Amino acid sequence: MSESQPVRGEFELIERYFTRPVPAGSTHVRLGVGDDCALLAGVPGEEWAVSTDMLVEGVHFLSDVDPESLGHKSLAVNLSDLAACGATPRCYFLAIALPRIDEAWLAAFVSGQSLLADSHHCLLAGGDTTRSASGVTITVTVMGTVPQGQALLRSGARPGDEVWVSGTLGAAALGLAFRRGDVRLSGPDADRMIARLERPLPRVALGERLRGIATSAIDVSDGLVGDLGHILVRSGVGAVIEWPKVPIDDALRSQQEPVQRRLALTGGDDYELLFTAPPERRQDVLAAGAATDLTCIGTVLPTGGLVVVDGQGRRVDTGAAFDHFRR
């Protein structure tokens, strides 16, 4: 079949857009797209880390979304879960429901997704394509590996640990607020914040380097307060966060203080890593950061839930965590 002809159905769609050969010498993927199952190696001394995320049109993105950005983001949010476990990406599975076959849209979607996948040597190993009754729905299941027993979990934070975060928080939420017309931004600031919203860069390398150093980790997908809350619950500890230390972009700093606080503390979609480490590992943490800005924003306490304080030690209202069913 020539590349210029339109695809005629599900099987040709898979053949043209979703079938790529398994590279010779692939250590982890033995068989990719094209059979009933993909086959992955069981490597002694390693564990597979698996995560799945679903993106729904009208909930997570709008129908006029740039398909290349959507392809990128649908994989990025999953790679971010691997990063939060300190896992090395190996392969992913894509299930996608489409109301119709729009080849230009699909080519752009696949291009955005493949570019990110290739940069992490993460192979498309299988999937499912189907028609949808309305709107696009995407489920990506991503798989990576960690040396046995070295995965970063939510449950390991200990009193006295420092709380760290990568990059800046609230940027994606600021991009979304700009999109909705709720805030004003200069052109360059707007572009940067929208890129943070649409093309998040999962902190994969940082996650890998934090193995053996961080005592717990999570990626900031639902907002700092909510995601740190998950660590605290799982670890059975409390924490105090110093609001003036929370790293935010200059574009967010130009907003009014309540907006800064709301977006940086409870805005979702940043996909930064939030983790804890003992104070005596501070140099190791900073070395693991390498080119990534890392900021210590607080301390783990034995109990007391999550408290955010201002520069004078006064408690700051934190609002509620993100919940898909409460919007």
Next chain:
Amino acid sequence: MSESQPVRGEFELIERYFTRPVPAGSTHVRLGVGDDCALLAGVPGEEWAVSTDMLVEGVHFLSDVDPESLGHKSLAVNLSDLAACGATPRCYFLAIALPRIDEAWLAAFVSGQSLLADSHHCLLAGGDTTRSASGVTITVTVMGTVPQGQALLRSGARPGDEVWVSGTLGAAALGLAFRRGDVRLSGPDADRMIARLERPLPRVALGERLRGIATSAIDVSDGLVGDLGHILVRSGVGAVIEWPKVPIDDALRSQQEPVQRRLALTGGDDYELLFTAPPERRQDVLAAGAATDLTCIGTVLPTGGLVVVDGQGRRVDTGAAFDHFRR
């Protein structure tokens, strides 16, 4: 939180319906629901087999579907892919988009899914729940294991092999035709055919026992002609199928001959196993079948695509394979 209170959001939903402890002594699942990733063992000498399938309201099921059957079927179609590879189910990941939280619906869905999962010792190891803009969408990713190098693939059929199928074909399609008012059935026949449509039983044990015996295998999800076609293309061979040997239920045999042929040859959703094996392994095949009816329906040829013949050796028209984008 008491069981009688309504759930208040995504996290409580996951806590109440989707979080079950990993059984002590689980050999393959090290960490289940509740962290950024699930963790699975890399067992030396084993491969992981992975498959993903998406079910969309309005395409694969209607809004008035029985949620317990939907829970069952959404896992069954994936377990069937493992069966086709000869893999032993270990765990699955559920991503589900719901327009609203309907606890009675969810409880029934989870019940239907868990019952099937438990019968195969297949653990819910992770997932994602989200709101949908319209309709329910379900993606299940299932993972099983096979001894290294022993997975049944589509690519191993050799000229001279016999073509086998388990159970009967066309039953699910007959159930669907009855549902649509296209055919008449007696009450017991209708119940049986609808059960085949809504509660298919994946041939997991058969798939496991066919390891080392079958040269190729696939599950019949898109219809005999289409699915055997996948084996032939992948294996680079042809085949002749003798229509009178194709096993069909008495309920289908009571229909007119063209209906019998159409449903048994091209009807989807049966989830029987279709496989090839050398004639000298016939006794091993039948022993692997154990309590499952197995029927030899044809022979693999060196070339010539797929030909279906009647009792007089005349070519039978086979219609087209199932395709989600062509309905």
